[in-house]
Amino acid sequence: MLRLQSIILAKAKQFTVPSPSSLRLVKKRMIAMDLMHHSSCFLLPTIPLQRRPSLTYALLVLNQNLPRFTPLLWNHAQLRLCADGGANRLYDEMPLFFPQEDASDVRRRYKPDVIKGDMDSIRRDVLEFYASLGTETVDKAHDQDTTDLHKCVTYIRDSASGLDKSNLCVLVVGALGGRFDHEMGNLNVICRFSSMRIVLLSNDSLIHLLPRTYCHEIHIQTSVEGPHCGLIPIGTPSKGSTTTGLQWDLNNTAMEFGGLVSTSNIVKEEKVTVQSDCDLLWTISIKNL
Numbered sequence: 107m108l109r110l111q112s113i114i115l116a117k118a119k120q121f122t123v124p125s126p127s128s129l130r131l132v133k134k135r136m137i138a139m140d141l142m143h144h145s146s147c148f149l150l151p152t153i154p155l156q157r158r159p160s161l162t163y164a165l166l167v168l169n170q171n172l173p174r175f176t177p178l179l180w181n182h183a184q185l186r187l188c189a190d191g192g193a194n195r196l197y198d199e200m201p202l203f204f205p206q207e208d209a210s211d212v213r214r215r216y217k218p219d220v221i222k223g224d225m226d227s228i229r230r231d232v233l234e235f236y237a238s239l240g241t242e243t244v245d246k247a248h249d250q251d252t253t254d255l256h257k258c259v260t261y262i263r264d265s266a267s268g269l270d271k272s273n274l275c276v277l278v279v280g281a282l283g284g285r286f287d288h289e290m291g292n293l294n295v296i297c298r299f300s301s302m303r304i305v306l307l308s309n310d311s312l313i314h315l316l317p318r319t320y321c322h323e324i325h326i327q328t329s330v331e332g333p334h335c336g337l338i339p340i341g342t343p344s345k346g347s348t349t350t351g352l353q354w355d356l357n358n359t360a361m362e363f364g365g366l367v368s369t370s371n372i373v374k375e376e377k378v379t380v381q382s383d384c385d386l387l388w389t390i391s392i393k394n395l
């Protein structure tokens with residue numbers, strides 16, 4: 107009798123074969139997706155203790171104007187790197203944040219742990235200054251196929267010893283504005299290292315990736331960021347993305363680059379949630395306090 111039932115069931119199933127896309131949807135609903143929390147609390151003077159998960163920060167300085175909050179990020183970071191010409195920026199611009207102080211005192215206080223790149227932009231005097239203070243220098247002049255940012259992210263991932271990498275967040279300053287090929291290269295790095303938390307920052311905005319493999323909860327630090335924001339599918343089209351907490355929420359909405367993308371959106375709540383079938387770029391404005 108049981109065997110007969112299962113034959114009947116099997117036969118019935120033959121006539122209602124679910125499409126691969128509906129199977130994927132069912133599978134997605136059955137597997138509870140992990141939640142990923144995001145918070146720009148690194149822009150606050152002190153990081154709240156109850157911050158979940160507690161992150162370790164690495165700061166990466168690129169060859170562009172240093173954002174005004176660079177000293178703050180420096181203090182939060184456990185590892186500080188300069189990508190090639192980024193060292194010139196640190197050397198030239200860090201003393202400008204402390205006009206009362208002697209420039210060389212400031213330079214000694216803000217000594218990077220590592221300078222890595224193809225070393226075609228760093229000035230000799232700057233390289234010698236930091237090397238004499240004990241900064242590790244890694245010359246990758248032979249590699250002309252990856253950017254200096256890429257080289258530095260690889261260093262953080264593979265070589266930085268004594269750094270808790272289980273909950274690491276890489277803060278990249280000087281990543282936006284300026285030359286467009288560099289900006290696109292920088293965005294490409296966050297897509298290429300999609301399993302790492304990497305935040306690209308300028309004075310005006312920040313960008314990070316929301317991998318499709320998680321549900322995302324973004325805790326808005328309203329004192330320092332927002333309200334302008336955007337969600338952009340940069341690599342592949344999204345068949346459906348869903349959000350809460352935005353003025354123009356997405357409701358299983360399809361998006362694609364060259365079609366609909368969510369720019370000039372507005373954050374309406376302290377918590378924004380995002381779920382998508384593809385990796386999305388999240389961007390939010392930084393307040394000019």
Ligand SMILES: Nc1ncnc2c1ncn2[C@@H]1O[C@H](COP(=O)(O)OP(=O)(O)OP(=O)(O)O)[C@@H](O)[C@H]1O
Nearest residue numbers: 168169189190191227253254255281283284285288
């Ligand atoms: N104008 C910019 N806008 C955004 N990012 C930049 C800009 N300039 C440099 N960067 C970033 O800083 C890193 C180091 O800059 P640097 O000028 O040393 O690079 P580079 O390889 O010498 O550049 P290029 O040879 O293409 O001029 C780059 O890999 C890039 O990520």
Ligand SMILES: Cc1ncc(C[n+]2csc(CCO)c2C)c(N)n1
Nearest residue numbers: 223224225226249250251252253254
């Ligand atoms: C297809 C292709 N396009 C551009 C470059 C040039 N390039 C890319 S990264 C880099 C290093 C910059 O520090 C250089 C020179 C390349 N190699 N391959």
